[in-house]
Structure formats: structure tokens, C-alpha cells
Amino acid sequence: MIEAQDVCLRYADGTMALNNIDLQIDPGEMVYIIGHSGSGKTSLLKLLMGMEYPTSGTLTVLEQPMREDQAMNIRRLRRMIGPVFQEFKLIKGRTAMENVMLGMRFLDIHPNTIKEDAMNALIKVGLEHKALSPVENLSWGESQRVAIARAVARKPALILADEPTGNLDTDNALNILELLTALKDENTTVIVTTHATHLIDNKSHGKLIQVDGGRICCERLG
Numbered sequence: 001m002i003e004a005q006d007v008c009l010r011y012a013d014g015t016m017a018l019n020n021i022d023l024q025i026d027p028g029e030m031v032y033i034i035g036h037s038g039s040g041k042t043s044l045l046k047l048l049m050g051m052e053y054p055t056s057g058t059l060t061v062l063e064q065p066m067r068e069d070q071a072m073n074i075r076r077l078r079r080m081i082g083p084v085f086q087e088f089k090l091i092k093g094r095t096a097m098e099n100v101m102l103g104m105r106f107l108d109i110h111p112n113t114i115k116e117d118a119m120n121a122l123i124k125v126g127l128e129h130k131a132l133s134p135v136e137n138l139s140w141g142e143s144q145r146v147a148i149a150r151a152v153a154r155k156p157a158l159i160l161a162d163e164p165t166g167n168l169d170t171d172n173a174l175n176i177l178e179l180l181t182a183l184k185d186e187n188t189t190v191i192v193t194t195h196a197t198h199l200i201d202n203k204s205h206g207k208l209i210q211v212d213g214g215r216i217c218c219e220r221l222g
């Protein structure tokens with residue numbers, strides 16, 4: 001599913017965000033990436049999404065080499081990825097439901113099932129009562145849940161979520177983690193960055209990857 005060998009990422013200003021990353025993630029794995037602010041968690045997700053390319057080393061996601069000369073293929077690869085990034089990129093003037101559906105129109109999902117799948121995703125994140133609300137009327141946490149519904153509804157092979165519980169109260173945060181964990185049963189690989197280690201302490205399954213100063217300093221089963 002994902003294989004990284006000796007991957008480094010240096011940004012244009014010279015910042016070494018990731019150093020010598022080795023990683024193997026299998027289909028259906030639930031992976032939490034933890035670490036202090038600035039340790040490199042988002043940078044790692046950006047590499048996996050093809051928003052940045054390794055400066056050195058090799059990275060493969062769903063059998064796709066992540067290199068600049070593969071940009072066209074990486075665009076296609078993104079159809080198999082459900083991203084939840086910190087800027088939710090919801091379309092203003094559209095309802096929560098329309099936002100969830102927008103991402104699905106470009107996929108091989110039958111038009112008749114798009115509406116049903118979108119509503120099911122909103123139900124999963126507890127937002128069915130806001131389905132017809134324009135997204136600009138939603139709270140920050142609700143917008144976050146719409147972004148998660150949009151990713152889940154696409155039934156992707158891989159979900160990449162950057163702090164998906166960041167602005168949620170404990171109950172909603174736990175619900176979202178439960179929801180993401182359950183995707184394992186559909187063989188979806190889920191990679192989540194989080195500061196909320198107290199929420200994942202009692203999780204019996206999942207792999208924990210701790211990043212420190214751009215290096216993986218610890219990897220263990222949760």
C-alpha cells in the first residue's frame with residue numbers, strides 16, 4: 001500500500017522537514033502519526049498525497065511512484081485517496097450535502113447512488129440534520145465533519161486525515177476516530193495525524209508512528 005525508503009523532504013527555503021523516513025503500511029491498516037508541532041506530520045501526509053515530492057529516497061503509494069515526473073499519474077491516484085486537510089476546502093454557497101456530493105461526481109460512482117452515499121456519510125458523522133445547510137452557516141467542528149464525510153463518501157482505498165479531531169469536543173472526536181477505525185473493515189487504509197494522544201491511548205488496534213524532528217523515532221502497535 002505504502003512504502004518509503006530513506007525519504008527526505010527539504011522545502012525550498014532549506015527547511016529539512018523529513019529525514020530518512022522508512023515506512024511500510026499495509027492495506028486496511030489504521031495508522032496514527034503523532035508528534036510535537038513542527039515535527040513533520042503534515043509534511044509526511046503531503047508526500048503521501050503527492051502535494052510535495054521526496055527530495056531524495058523512494059516513495060510508493062498504491063503502487064504509484066511519487067516523483068515529480070509522475071505528476072499526471074499522481075493526479076489519477078488522488079481519485080483513490082480521501083483527503084481531510086486542515087483547510088477543509090468546502091465550497092461556500094453550497095450545502096453540506098452538495099459539498100459531499102461534489103467530490104463524488106468525478107469518480108466511478110453511479111449517479112443514482114451518489115445522493116444516497118452522500119447522505120449515509122453525513123449520517124455517519126452525525127450531520128444529517130445539517131445536510132441542507134449552506135456550509136458557511138456551519139460551525140468549525142461541523143465543517144470539519146463535512147470534510148470527513150466528503151472523504152469517506154468517496155469510498156477511497158486510502159484516507160489521509162490531518163488532525164481530523166482537532167476542533168471537536170471529546171465525544172465528537174471519539175466518534176470520528178471510531179468511524180475512521182471502522183473503515184478498516186472495508187479494507188480502507190486510514191492515516192491520521194493527531195495531537196490528541198489521550199484519545200487514542202485506549203485504542204486496541206492501530207499502528208502508532210511517532211515523528212520527532214522529521215524522523216520516525218518510534219513505531220509500535222497501539
Ligand SMILES: Nc1ncnc2c1ncn2[C@@H]1O[C@H](COP(=O)(O)OP(=O)(O)OP(=O)(O)O)[C@@H](O)[C@H]1O
Nearest residue numbers: 011012013015017036037038039040041042043044
Ligand atoms: N512550505 C513550507 N516551507 C518551508 N518550511 C515548511 C513548509 N511547510 C512546513 N515547513 C516546516 O517543516 C517543518 C515540519 O512542518 P509540518 O507542518 O510538517 O509539522 P507538523 O508536525 O504537521 O506540525 P503541526 O502539528 O504544528 O501541524 C516545520 O519546521 C515547518 O515550519
